Amino acid sequence: MSTDTREKILQAAFDVLSREGYENTSIKQIAEEGGVAQGLVHYYFKSKQRLVMEVLQFVCQKIELGDQGEAGALAAFEDTKQKIREDRGSNALLVQLIGISLHDPEIGAGIRDFVRGQRGRVEDIARQVFAERELDPTAARGIAGAVWGAVLGIIIQSLVEPEFNADEAIDALAAMSLSAVYPADQSA
Amino acid sequence: MSTDTREKILQAAFDVLSREGYENTSIKQIAEEGGVAQGLVHYYFKSKQRLVMEVLQFVCQKIELGDQGEAGALAAFEDTKQKIREDRGSNALLVQLIGISLHDPEIGAGIRDFVRGQRGRVEDIARQVFAERELDPTAARGIAGAVWGAVLGIIIQSLVEPEFNADEAIDALAAMSLSAVYPADQSA
DNA sequence: CGGCTGTGATTGAATGACCAACCAATGTTG
């Protein structure tokens, strides 16, 4: 029953956190949402911060890009569009935690790892594209910072302004990044 | 003495907020930092949220892009690099407030206006570039979403990872966005 | 001039609520 309860708390924590926000979420609320006693939360998770970080990991298994490998850059952009549409809750949690991470060492470390990991995936794709075209792979790092940053920025815009057209922005990003690699081809 | 005290509180609030973070900042702390009594803060600002939003505006007068007008896109990217280096505190405050804005209507409205305004400036520059090249200006909106998003994403990365090379990312972004417009020219 | 008064500025203590974390007691199960 142990693992079961743990997951129940994680799920409840995710639900409350993405619905109410970190600030407005208390351990008591999480316990109520999960239908367990308040004390149990601290029995499984040393602190609120550790719980929240585990929630992020828990939810990242769903956010993380599918194995890109074969599909390539274009497919990755399509994936991203879908993630923005569907994983609103996860994205909202992530953006909130980024804000908190700036002044909380524990959450800061977790977010730093997450950011590095995500950008690393983009860099891998970029490197792969450069290899295919026999271009200088040195630029991949900067490109990855710009492209992953753009995806994050677009996610934020779509969370802040419900009417923001994220698909349009991602398409523009795709066109921009590809036109830098395939100078001739500009059909987006 | 009235306006003087108000500004003293705003400055103190900015200092504490960007140093300690929203969560860890109390009205009492702000009052102490500014050398005024606790009650004065609520005398000038109805609530903590309203104070924080006024701090954002107060600080935006420094963040806001200089009048771009003549200078054009390339100069704007250079400006951005400098802002990332120098306005760490303002940027940290902004990122934090974005996180909070997702679940606080009052701060949400303020952040929404800010985002729209900032992206609007990028869109103006994009439109101008398209006009010069006699290209279809329809794409400007999507481009603006992608480029402004990228700038925000790069700011966030540089805040989260101190060793992140923001200049490199901005350069890559500049190269990407310009190569979409000037297909031939790729000297970054 | 000197006292009076009204208004806005300022003070710091009080209020009421909330919360993370802890813990002693109870339940469950192998």
Place this chain on the structure above:
DNA sequence: CAACATTGGTTGGTCATTCAATCACAGCCG
């Protein structure tokens, strides 16, 4: 009967906000 799971109340603290009281200073009047 141990070891783990679960309970819910307690603790010690923090916080935003309110408020009654004081202060500074203006103009006005006698």
